[in-house]
Amino acid sequence: DQQVKQNSPSLSVQEGRISILNCDYTNSMFDYFLWYKKYPAEGPTFLISISSIKDKNEDGRFTVFLNKSAKHLSLHIVPSQPGDSAVYFCAASVPGNNRKLIWGLGTSLAVNP
Amino acid sequence: GAGVSQSPSNKVTEKGKDVELRCDPISGHTALYWYRQSLGQGLEFLIYFQGNSAPDKSGLPSDRFSAERTGGSVSTLTIQRTQQEDSAVYLCASSLDYQETQYFGPGTRLLVL
Numbered sequence: 646d647q648q649v650k651q652n653s654p655s656l657s658v659q660e661g662r663i664s665i666l667n668c669d670y671t672n673s674m675f676d677y678f679l680w681y682k683k684y685p686a687e688g689p690t691f692l693i694s695i696s697s698i699k700d701k702n703e704d705g706r707f708t709v710f711l712n713k714s715a716k717h718l719s720l721h722i723v724p725s726q727p728g729d730s731a732v733y734f735c736a737a738s739v740p741g742n743n744r745k746l747i748w749g750l751g752t753s754l755a756v757n758p
Numbered sequence: 759g760a761g762v763s764q765s766p767s768n769k770v771t772e773k774g775k776d777v778e779l780r781c782d783p784i785s786g787h788t789a790l791y792w793y794r795q796s797l798g799q800g801l802e803f804l805i806y807f808q809g810n811s812a813p814d815k816s817g818l819p820s821d822r823f824s825a826e827r828t829g830g831s832v833s834t835l836t837i838q839r840t841q842q843e844d845s846a847v848y849l850c851a852s853s854l855d856y857q858e859t860q861y862f863g864p865g866t867r868l869l870v871l
Contacts, residue, residue: 649800679859688762688849688862689801734801743814744856745791748801 648672649737651749658756664722666752668735671716675737679746680709680720683732692733693720725756760784762863764850770869771840779835779866783852790833791853791860792825796846804848807833808856840870 650669658664668678676697681689695702695709695718702709708721722729732753736746763782771777783790792804803817807827818824822840827833837844847867851860 647800681862686864688764688851688864691859691861694859736801743806743808744789744853744860745803745806745814745817746793746801746860747803748793750798750800 647749648675649735649747649749651733651735651752653752654750655753655755658725658754660727660756660758661724664720664725664729664754664756666720666722666733666735666754668718668720668749669716670718670737672737672739672747673716674739675747676740677738677744678709678711678718679736679738680707681734681736682729683734683751689734722754725754727756727758730754730756762850762852762861764848764863764866766866767864768867768869770871772871773842774839776836776838777840777868779837779848779868781833781835781850781852781863783831783833783850784861785831787852787854787861788830789853789856789858789860790827791851792833792835793849793851794846795849795865796843801849804835806856837868840868842870844868845870 679694680692683689732751735749790807793801806814822838825835847865849865851862
């Protein structure tokens with residue numbers, strides 16, 4: 646049973662436009678959400694995170710929005726660049742003493758020049 | 759500074775053999791995690807080490823899997839009597855503390871023939 650769902654396996658966007666990656670979750674105990682980016686043959690790289698007490702966090706071109714009532718978060722990349730082409734994973738963790746991450750299956754983003 | 763390193767980067771083995779995968783976390787990081795990603799699947803938590811505390815082994819899929827962390831630094835994941843379904847990318851991550859961002863190594867790609 647997937648507790649973290651990324652329903653779009655792939656997304657294609659034109660350079661300069663906005664990329665919106667979506668993530669839904671089922672466990673209301675999650676209190677911390679993260680986005681990781683992964684290039685082929687590399688490990689995931691941390692991108693941005695958000696605590697459940699917030700609804701928005703922004704870092705440069707990347708903004709994460711959290712809608713707790715809908716159990717939905719999204720990652721906005723604007724403007725999108727070809728170097729952003731990668732697989733993006735949404736992950737969540739519950740309070741506790743290990744903070745293990747529960748992961749979505751990822752969305753492959755292609756930014757076309 | 760140096761990131762998380764893992765070795766070997768690739769491992770091909772025959773069914774029934776034992777394998778050892780190594781992880782060198784970022785210096786000073788007290789928390790260490792092992793995950794694996796099977797083909798077409800999301801990342802799956804395996805085991806977590808935090809300082810001198812007993813590890814959280816709740817994600818290990820069978821008793822053929824074990825891990826240790828010596829001296830609070832390097833960790834070794836051992837898979838005994840490997841099976842074809844063990845084929846996956848095994849990822850190690852470390853964080854300064856369990857509440858902090860996890861940083862990933864490049865992974866070990868294991869193929870069991």
